Amino acid sequence: MQFYLLAPGARFEFRGREFKKTAISMAQDSERNGNIFQGETEVTPIGEPLLLPEAEGEKWKPSEIPWNAFMVPSPVGKF
Numbered sequence: 001m002q003f004y005l006l007a008p009g010a011r012f013e014f015r016g017r018e019f020k021k022t023a024i025s026m027a028q029d030s031e032r033n034g035n036i037f038q039g040e041t042e043v044t045p046i047g048e049p050l051l052l053p054e055a056e057g058e059k060w061k062p063s064e065i066p067w068n069a070f071m072v073p074s075p076v077g078k079f
Helices: 054-059
Strands: 011-014 017-023 026-029 034-036
Touching: none
Parallel strands: none
Antiparallel strands: 011 017, 017 026, 026 034
């Protein structure tokens, strides 16, 4: 499941560690270390997933356009 679909308070597993979502793009692990997650990150919910309402989830849905689509090569020799 993608991270952005989980509501704050939801528990999930990522790379073998347990986390609790604390905000739209943040989560806390069992040692209370904060972590930032991209919305499209695939996570595994623990138990019954706590989800955002569908209308709210649509607002936070990641863009279909990849983040690097607008990148261009830097000009050569223009420094």
